[in-house]
């Protein structure tokens with residue numbers, strides 16, 4: 001167990017680096033509770049003014065609704081496709097499976113702008129730009145690698161013999177899937193879903209390309225509000241995103257804890 | 263020959279995996295009687311698992327047919343065959359408690375809850391694990407996990423139980439103990455058992471009959487005593503136990519088991535009518551209840567003699583001895599190139 005505890009010097013260093021990485025993000029939270037009409041840290045007076053502004057603005061609320069809708073649909077689709085892909089890559093014995101995996105993981109590695117331009121070009125031809133379907137499909141592509149990675153992690157501890165065991169105990173394919181396979185890979189699917197949702201929820205580059213005045217996601221609306229009119233409502237929006245994604249990303253951690261302890 | 267009606271029968275079953283030169287199972291016909299303890303014994307890669315897996319329904323046949331009680335099953339999905347299977351690596355469901363693992367087959371068959379509870383209690387009692395109903399598989403030792411797997415596979419009273427090297431992952435002491443428990447379960451349940459192993463001791467101890475597999479074919483099928491005392495081929499003689507394999511006539515090998523020979527310091531003490539050969543002692547191993555004397559014959563062949571405890575002898579490595587046996591204890595098999603060991 002000795003090698004798992006850090007010395008004091010190292011602990012200090014880790015804390016320092018952590019603070020440096022997180023601090024800029026955290027500063028936005030007190031700023032969002034300011035009362036003035038400009039950004040100020042720390043704020044002179046405190047208020048919920050900008051939150052009131054956010055939650056009464058049709059535009060902000062519409063963009064939040066768009067982001068939630070795109071995020072949930074894209075994450076759901078990515079979870080289904082990514083889980084199937086992870087299974088395929090795990091089971092298949094054909095030679096191209098390494099290549100296939102790299103291809104599916106590519107959106108995670110390629111620069112966002114390259115993916116955005118490519119998707120924009122293809123969607124132009126398919127007339128998907130500015131449609132809800134277009135947003136969902138584009139963000140699904142981004143989410144799939146996260147699902148593949150997390151489902152593969154659960155499959156690493158998964159013994160395929162269990163499916164044979166279930167079969168001779170009398171379970172058909174569907175029954176085996178529902179009672180054995182899915183419960184065992186569920187933590188991986190949930191992590192994948194959460195990562196895919198978080199990725200979609202704060203994705204801005206592709207969303208900028210695909211946007212129309214009718215459909216804007218929250219990050220795009222924030223980007224615009226910075227460019228056009230500097231308005232502390234954006235601080236409230238940012239705080240909401242930070243809190244929401246942090247809470248979401250803790251879900252897989254929590255699930256993992258639980259499955260190790262019960 | 264008429265088609266046997268009860269039990270498991272395979273007729274000319276062949277499995278050729280795509281891309282391999284020789285079939286993994288090659289034209290195997292055999293009949294496992296109702297309630298019999300049948301063992302497939304053979305070296306690794308001889309096709310035992312493939313054969314079991316075709317009976318269980320995991321591997322499709324290339325040719326042939328399999329019937330259970332006269333009913334063709336080779337095209338049925340595994341979950342329709344009503345067989346129990348135990349695997350080397352237990353394959354328990356890690357997210358279900360012991361009780362729910364054992365209940366799985368009964369739940370699938372939609373049995374009433376009271377019956378499931380009663381039956382789970384019965385089979386866990388039989389494997390001596392009544393106290394761990396609510397534990398999870400990872401909280402159990404390897405031996406306990408395999409007992410749960412056994413209980414799970416017989417809980418729903420399948421037509422037969424198939425076991426693929428179920429003891430291979432356990433240490434020696436546990437293996438012996440579970441061997442006895444499996445024998446006990448077989449007697450208690452009266453169920454047909456099909457047991458796969460590469461361990462000849464296990465096969466000899468447990469089985470009513472043994473099918474010795476070699477390169478996808480059944481080399482010989484018989485009771486443990488038949489196989490040991492009357493091996494039909496050199497392969498069987500050498501795979502099961504030790505033997506004195508002597509090339510006395512061209513094209514033939516004479517097999518004499520170590521328990522059937524006596525050792526003499528001169529020819530005077532050898533009874534008339536006995537066969538005799540001279541040999542050199544290469545090693546003497548004392549094992550408590552007996553001693554093993556390892557021999558080398560004049561033609562270079564190796565051999566072995568077993569002397570019971572209480573026999574005093576003067577044999578030392580290097581001593582010259584006369585090996586004698588009664589001709590009725592010989593088994594003569596065709597000489598074959600290629601040696602299994």
Ligand SMILES: Nc1ncnc2c1ncn2[C@@H]1O[C@H](COP(=O)(O)OP(=O)(O)O)[C@@H](O)[C@H]1O
Pocket residue numbers: 279280282286304305306307308309310311312313
């Ligand atoms: N899925 C498979 N694909 C191709 N060849 C296989 C497969 N399974 C087994 N084999 C081959 O078939 C032969 C018999 O294997 P197996 O039935 O596992 O033997 P055993 O159980 O006696 O060790 C071996 O040569 C093995 O390499």
Ligand SMILES: [Mg+2]
Pocket residue numbers: 310311312427
């Ligand atoms: Mg095997």
